[in-house]
Amino acid sequence: MTRKITIIDEILARPVEDEQGRALLDVPLDRCTVRDLIRFRVEQEVARGEDAFLSLMTPHKTSQAPQERTLNSDTTNARAFAAAQNASRVQTPSDTLNAAVQQAYDAFHANAFVLFLNGQQAEDLDDEVVTSTLDQVTFVRLIPLQGG
Template sequence: MTTITIKDQTASGNILNEIRIKVENERTTLKDIITARVLSEVNSYNENKPDIFKGLIQPSDTERTLNGFRVKKNKNIDAEQQVYVALDAFLKNGYFVIVDDEQITDYDQEILVSPETEISFLKLTPLVGG
């Protein structure tokens, strides 16, 4: 298992959010990284039920706030639906992913990761999911 840090950034380089996730292997794909990220965010939300969900994809039935998305009280977020929407959004250029200063355009591309690997997600449009 390798722990990596993912940063959400604006096009101008401002960091909006930073999370750490675990990936199974040093050799992985962007699809696996996106999936691990979304599952980590949703599982953390569903376990702790904070007032605001901070994640890559806006779940349906939520309200956008300055710091994330407000979810209806005691409502679980569907992790599988969120993964599907996140992968689809990547294919439709809803966000870009930069790994060690290189834009990854194919989510099946193999990536070698280590704790020092720099991964940035640049969101282009609001993403609404399940």
């Protein structure tokens, strides 16, 4: 049985307004792990050709100084750089998906974002989730403080 769970994307101190930043996530299991939820999210977005999740893992442009915007240019430049590095190797769609999933796991471990399951923070990728009681998953991107 596939369950639809509401996912919400937020940036710390910038709550979501109305339906912007909300979507439904198809979860095909009654029980899964946080790792599975992240994988399902990335798979669903890659299948739709979306980059919303990648925006959780990259700096927010309006919060950057001009020099930072230059150094942290948009994901298109990052993809072009990665493509140039891997030019000698043909990538299949599953390679791309696996790389995106691994990037999401790495971002979770690096505290680039945190996950809240019905308001409770997920601490580990291997935390078990009972999806029959899960209504909402919130991905909150954390922004590092500026300064020294």
